[in-house]
Amino acid sequence: MGKNSNFRWEDVSETLGDGQAEVIAEKIGLIQDGETETRLMVYCPFHNNKHDPAATFDKSNGYFWCFNSGCAKRMHLIELIQELKNWDFMTSKRFIKRHAGEKKSIEEAIKAFKQKN
Numbered sequence: 001m002g003k004n005s006n007f008r009w010e011d012v013s014e015t016l017g018d019g020q021a022e023v024i025a026e027k028i029g030l031i032q033d034g035e036t037e038t039r040l041m042v043y044c045p046f047h048n049n050k051h052d053p054a055a056t057f058d059k060s061n062g063y064f065w066c067f068n069s070g071c072a073k074r075m076h077l078i079e080l081i082q083e084l085k086n087w088d089f090m091t092s093k094r095f096i097k098r099h100a101g102e103k104k105s106i107e108e109a110i111k112a113f114k115q116k117n
Helices: 020-027 077-085 089-099 106-116
Strands: 032-035 039-042 055-058 064-066
Touching: 020 032, 020 039, 020 055, 020 089, 077 089
Parallel strands: none
Antiparallel strands: 032 039, 039 055, 055 064
């Protein structure tokens, strides 16, 4: 499972606080187009997804799931960062730790919403 042969769930079980998922999703290049209480709706970066969001990004732990039947990528936050950035496990882990303290303020969220609409 993943690139790491010594894969353990406790190695990737990141917990994201309020607003942190949006920051990390933006920093790794996921394009958000809606959200629910627990998930961000995003365009899948692994296939030519341009019209409707085809993936979810869990706000609490960063779990990514593309629900397009031709792609169907599912991975945890560290695996997602490894795939998108072509980084190793430790670099991805440091990236999360560095950005986990950041939060998107309400003002930033409103500004981003207004720019999209």
